Amino acid sequence: MQFRSNGSGRRRAVVIGAVAALVCSAALGTAALAATAQPNAHRALKADGVGVIAHRGAASAAPENTLASVRYGLEQDVDFVEIDVRLTKDNVPVLMHDSRVDRTTNGAGEVSKLTHRQIAKLDAGSWFSREYRGEPVPTFDDFLDVFVPARSLAFVELKGTWRPTEIKALLGEVEKREASERIVWQSFDETTMRRLTEASPGAARVKLTKSIDDDLVSLVDELDIDGIGAGLDLIEQHLDTVHTLSGEGVATFAYTLNDEIAWEAAETAGVDLIVTDSVPELQEWLDR
Numbered sequence: 001m002q003f004r005s006n007g008s009g010r011r012r013a014v015v016i017g018a019v020a021a022l023v024c025s026a027a028l029g030t031a032a033l034a035a036t037a038q039p040n041a042h043r044a045l046k047a048d049g050v051g052v053i054a055h056r057g058a059a060s061a062a063p064e065n066t067l068a069s070v071r072y073g074l075e076q077d078v079d080f081v082e083i084d085v086r087l088t089k090d091n092v093p094v095l096m097h098d099s100r101v102d103r104t105t106n107g108a109g110e111v112s113k114l115t116h117r118q119i120a121k122l123d124a125g126s127w128f129s130r131e132y133r134g135e136p137v138p139t140f141d142d143f144l145d146v147f148v149p150a151r152s153l154a155f156v157e158l159k160g161t162w163r164p165t166e167i168k169a170l171l172g173e174v175e176k177r178e179a180s181e182r183i184v185w186q187s188f189d190e191t192t193m194r195r196l197t198e199a200s201p202g203a204a205r206v207k208l209t210k211s212i213d214d215d216l217v218s219l220v221d222e223l224d225i226d227g228i229g230a231g232l233d234l235i236e237q238h239l240d241t242v243h244t245l246s247g248e249g250v251a252t253f254a255y256t257l258n259d260e261i262a263w264e265a266a267e268t269a270g271v272d273l274i275v276t277d278s279v280p281e282l283q284e285w286l287d288r
Helices: 015-037 041-045 067-075 116-120 140-150 164-176 190-199 214-223 232-237 239-247 260-269 279-286
Strands: 051-054 080-087 093-095 154-158 183-187 204-208 227-231 251-255 273-276
Touching: 041 183, 041 204, 051 251, 051 279, 067 080, 067 140, 080 140, 093 140, 140 164, 164 190, 183 190, 190 204, 190 214, 204 214, 214 239, 227 232, 232 239, 232 251, 232 260, 239 251, 251 260, 260 273, 260 279, 273 279
Parallel strands: 051 080, 051 273, 080 154, 154 183, 183 204, 204 227, 227 251, 251 273
Antiparallel strands: 080 093
16 A cells, blocks of 8 residues: 655754745745645545535535535535546437436436437426426536635546546646646546556545445555445444554545434444535534
8 A cells, every 4th residue: 555645844954954944935935835835635525524525516415416516515514525427429428327317307218228319308306395497407527617716625436437538538627727736536436446546556445335345345455445435334344454554544434324323323423524414513513
């Protein structure tokens, strides 16, 4: 496992050294402070306390994976907003959790067999409430339009298996917006995780998993993955492994927890972040 280190400069013991440091600070201090203040996904994965990830934007307050949901999550000042991304038949990345559009729109069919033009005509809000009637299925570019100015952080789950060219195109859009340091890429799919690592080994990456075993530990080590995401029951069954990974700098988050009993159990288990639909309630509970 490779470890990242913030590092620290050695203190000078002589007056001339201190003077030189003050001169450098005066010349470069503003830039250094600005750089430190930039949101950074790597740092936020292992920050102090338990972090909050707004699930599918903020799925209890607005229709999941819509811009309305994303905006709500951002307005709550969460540590991360989380979205799911799939490709349409014509390779346009859109926000959608399920492989089919049926549950969250007024349409039917598999995302991968519908063109973006077809999906753009769907209503992704009425199923949630009348207030969101006509809410469209956003593209990933639409998400970036809202996300980038907010100066926040995001978890982006790539659903299914992505080709190298598709991953590079998505990473390229983020890089153009100068937001690469603000996104954590995640997937259940091992092939996609390997291709993400090949395309951008320095990007923050999390392996979603339904098993915590030696194979997962080996993959985390091999790919220098930054974190794992799993259900709370699974984490509790493998606390020794989770704590060992944590000691090596690997973050752990639990999904999707929406009540105080689950939050307390996750905190006791030592997770770094909690995925939730109930954003304000979790924030209030953590501030208790």
